[in-house]
Amino acid sequence: MNEEQVKMYESDDSAVYEERTLKGWWSKDGRTRRFWGKDEHMARYAGCTHRTCECGAIVPKGYIRCNDCSEKAAAKRWAEMPLVEWDGKAPVCIHGGDEYFWDDGSFFDWCQDHGCRPESVRLVLCDPVYPSQLDSDFWCDDLPEDGELDDTIQKAVDELNKVLKAHGPMSWHPGTKRVICRG
Template identity: 40%
Template sequence: MMKKVRVERDKQGFWTHPQLPEWDESTTFADSKKWFSEKGLDCALVIMDGDLGEQWGNGEIDSCLAWEPEINIQDAYLVGIWDTEDGVVAMFAFPQIILEDSDKAAEFKTDISGWVSSDGRFYGKDERLARYAGSTHRKCDCGNIIPKNSYCNPCAEKRTKEKFLAMPVVAWDGASYIYDENTDKYFSNPEELVEHYAVDDLDSSSAMLIVCKPNYARQIEDDFWCDDLPEDISFDECGGVEQETISLLNKLNEKLKTTVLSYSPGDQRLDQSLLF
């Protein structure tokens, strides 16, 4: 299996993954994709365009080291940077994407009369399960193609935003902690929050401020001593426990009811118009 390795570009900025074959000018992109496909991978090209691409084409520069090629494909990694007749290109490899409705996900074997997934497992007449097992990615309701066991970030962010906007808006009560879902940070007061956005030069319009609810200390229940008590007898019923001890425990539990240990996001959002 081809793996990601450290990229060490030469003076001109070129580099080739050590596991790539020695392709020449006669090698087509289709040939490259076939080679990667045999290893369970796919590939894509990115061309150096913009100012650097124009300078290279005009012969104004003889090195592309300033170019840091990127591609918006999950788990993709660089396998080569070369000069071509179309300009400098970078090739990325990434795990092959197989959707459930793809012919590669599963095929029907007539000799065994059943469905076999792409990983060679036999599922009999269960085409749906075979296609799911043999696929690597799925299509989200929004149309994005994502790994089948993950979630769609844009949709997750949209749901989070919709849930936030559905919360009732309240003013700060002067005591509650504030949670900002945008930065995943807690603040003891609005001034601290506003300062954070100013110092870090953050966009205040992206803030998602939620009023926190306190998490109180748990009371000490009877079952804390259950392994030490006689069978089927509660702490209050145990004759060997002094009344003073029971009274102290009850007082402690009353205190614990108002002992705040931490805070968690609640179900109300803060009125941000009063802050920014």
């Protein structure tokens, strides 16, 4: 199919209702016609290349919103998060992005490099990801029914779990608390 050809969800080019031996909705997706029975929505979705955003903008069918509406929704989600003060030590990241900052200096440098004011950046406090504890159920498929681990293995598992529990965070992921940083 030509990439510049736009077929809207609502258009007659995306689906057709035909009465053959099988009566129902058929998608018109350029390769073959697929039968969808009474499911007009799926026939139209399979046959279209674009849809209409709630604001009226045209977007590729894999998206539910245009860029402007997505940006507004992200800003609203961020604004609804509880606000906490950043101590400058715990990592923060840009909401919906992949930029992480481990101290205020690196954040201010990033702002300067990108020509933005620190208070205009939507930051969230990161949550730590700790190593998972090992459970003896890990070997349940290897043991006979109602079987238990050998004492030597169980002691080793317990020791490993102590080490894992004492270990600090292995990584960080975006949290659910927003942070405003003023320069």
